[in-house]
Every structure is written in C-alpha cells, then in structure tokens.
Amino acid sequence: MRRTINWAGDAIEIIDQRALPGVYRTLRLSTIDELIDAIRTLAVRGAPALGAAGALGVALSALIHDGDENAVRADAKRIADARPTAVNLSWGVRRALAFLPDGHELVLAGAMALLDEDERVNRKASERAAEFVLDRCGRRPLRLLTHCNAGRLATVGWGTALGVVWHLRAAGHLDHVFADETRPLLQGARLTAWELAEAGVPYRLLPDSAAASAIARDLVDCVVVGADRIAANGDVANKVGTYPLALAAARHRVPFVVVAPMSTVDPEIPDGGGIVIEERPAGEVTEFAGHRVAPANAAVFNPAFDVTPAELITAIVTEEGFYPFG
C-alpha cells in the first residue's frame, strides 16, 4: 500500500489529504515553503506523518542548500514551528539534523530510516493495544469508537488507533467502528471513513456530539484514539473532542485506550498543562464547504487539540509497552 509520505528523487511526495475522500491525488513538494504550506493546511497531518515530514523537510533543505548548514538549520526551525502541538514534527526535524554534518545523502538516509521505522513501530504498538482491548473487553466481535483520523493517513503506514481495527478485524473480533466526524475539519468523516470503506470494515459515522450518547446507551465496547503529544505523567494531547469522550467513557466504565509510538511521548513536559495547543483560523468554524454558516466576523474559539488527564485513560499503549512505565 502506498505510503502517505515518501521521498521522490528530489522532492517530498504526499497524499493530499485535503482532497479526500472525493479526490485521491498526490502532491510533489519541491521547496520548503511548499512543505510548510502542506503541513499548515493539513495536506499532510497526523503526528507520525508529521515526524516523517519534518525529517524529509530537512533532507530537502540539505539538497537545496548543498553544504550551507546555517541555511538548513534556518529551514529546519521554520518546519518545526509549522504546527506546535504534535511533538513528532520537531522530533523528526531533530532526528534528520543529527546527520547534517555528514551531507545530504546521509541526511536523507537518516530520514528514510525514520520512515521505515514508523510502520514497524505502529504495527507493534497497535498489535499490543489490540491484545489489551481483547483482554479487557472479551474475545468477541467488538464495537469500537474512534475520533479524528489515526489511521495510515496519519502515519507513514498502517496507523495507530486504526491499526487496532486492522488487527481485530484480522482476528475476527471486530463488529464495527463508530467514527466521529471530527469537526471542524472532518478528519473522521473524510479520512477515517474513507480508510474503513477502502478496507471493507463496517462503520457508522456520527456527529461528535452524539458520541457520549452512544457510550451512554451501551453501544460502544471500547474507545480507541491516537495522540499528538504525551506528557511525562501520561496526560495526552489529541484532537479536540477527545477529552469529552474520555469523560463519557469514564462515567460509563468503557475502556479508553490511547495508541501511539514512543516518539509521541515528550518527557520534557511534566504534565498536560505544558502542552501548547494549536489555535486554528476562525474560518474553519464559520464556514462549511465554502459557505458561511455564522455571522460575518463572528468571534471564534478553535483549538485544534485538547488534553485528556492521565486518570481518565485506561491505557496508553506504545511499541515498548504501557506508558507511563513502572
């Protein structure tokens, strides 16, 4: 299956996620400005995919600026600053920068190693999470609820939360998936539903505001989501709307499981209070499909993420085990 992001000779190639589900197209990003625009407009998105974008961005800059390390480091900072919440973006930039003194070829090799590692790590983390879900919920056809898109489109390949779906489906233990549409950019309706349909997995799309009712009405066996930054104490930043899901799951004793690679853990941040939450443009809320749905100049609160406290999370599952360790 095609990677969500890859190197293509002298440019970065991505699946343009803004166009899905209606149009499947790829974009070639040949400049740093094109890459930064793709990150900011969510043509490429999702923490692990952003890690790959950061690493490949440094490789592209090293190719463009051939030996001018200061120019590459300036580009690297611009790339890392493109979106503040997912730790993977700056992590991917740092991983590639470590090879800068060795020249472009080795920077690219370092970036490609990160891409190769991503799918392996996601398969391991999601396999571990699927086993946890079966142990907790029973080895029977399960009804999962997920939020936003934490599938292969959010990673280089395979996915994190949706990686659990692939494992459970293969084992015969999946009934269906409830997919939150995930306003305002509709990653659930546009991307998760598209991935599930492509894979032939039964799903039901729901408004975010209906998710707590689905849980309250005993329609959900387990909530499984991804993450963008995990603080040292296990507080999790993820797409806005995750925190209320965790509240509803806790109230109704439904397991709430976070699946993420260790690269999404930020040990430098002691708790969720230190995670920078990206604020996005008002137009994402006041317009829908190009039509204004609110009064002109309406004041808007549009955080792209929220923080779920560790005490509301049943398990954070990584390729290395259950975080926090010990």
Ligand SMILES: CSC[C@H]1O[C@H](OP(=O)(O)O)[C@H](O)[C@@H]1O
């Ligand atoms: C597997 S990371 C996916 C994670 O990233 C998404 O945010 P965005 O679409 O803004 O990049 C969302 O928080 C997902 O859970």
